Amino acid sequence: MHRTAVKKVVRENVLDANDTLANANRDVFDRAGTFTINMMSSPGAGKTALLERTLERLRDQLRLGVLEGDVQTTLDADRLARFHIPLVQVNTDPGFGGECHLDANMVRSGLSELPLDDIDILIIENVGNLVCPAEFRVGEDVRVMVYSITEGEEKPLKYPLMFRSADLVLINKVDLLEHLDFDLEQFLGNLDAVNPGVKTVLTSAQTGRGVDEWCDWLGKRLEKV
């Protein structure tokens, strides 16, 4: 038996559901007066190490909170426990085989465990991945990317989606500059090609270089809110 097909025009954005939830998260943050950072990078770029430096630098001035996203384990959260700040770990593992990013719904699931009214800045440490997190807004005010110089100069051209979406790029592990062939000028050129004029800060979680400058940038963004 032959069945005829009928066409139905839908025109629905695939990410609408996520964006709706991201906006809802944003409302929650705004009502609580919480400034939210979505921190993204490859695995091993030094997000957690820089976060530790940042917490050391800012914890006496601002009330900080952290939402940790990882496919598995609470290792990162355990590292940050010594700061005695509100901290929640969201493992993406219960998703379809372990999601490679945080989406708005996963972030929402962690919010009930955070006293947002008592948090000035919430740092969301996304899952280490250069592609997927860029696609999913979670309700953040700013996107900060951590990029380590051990990753080479060409990555902005290979992964433009994430580099385009960043408000700030922290170029990390610069204490290794003298030991590597990394061409900083070439990297900055590639970065500028995909995200013209984006602000960058040279950092080293090892030596603490650039941490003041990055925290100053953050302070200025906070003032604008």
Place this chain on the structure above:
Amino acid sequence: MHELSIAESVVRIASRQAEGRRVTKVQMKVGYLRQVVPSALTFGFGLLAEGTPVEGAELEMEQIPAEGRCRGCGIESRLGSFPLQCEECGGFDLEILKGEELMVESLELEEA
């Protein structure tokens, strides 16, 4: 693999819009700037459609090239590979007009 999450959302949208009928084809528009790998999306789609009204449906993707308007010279042009650059004057300051689509455009449904 953000394709898996995207596929999940596509299947969800198609299932809801099907209103109880079987879906035989899903037509999508995918912008160049989305960095979607078609084979990965098709794979995820097939997997996640199982057991839903979308099972067995064909996934058709129309790739939308990137286009932008130059804030320098005002000309609209096709944007090829990175760096995204105005074809006319070479400027980098562009308003993106096309290429960020990620949309379920239409469905083909079996007649009830």
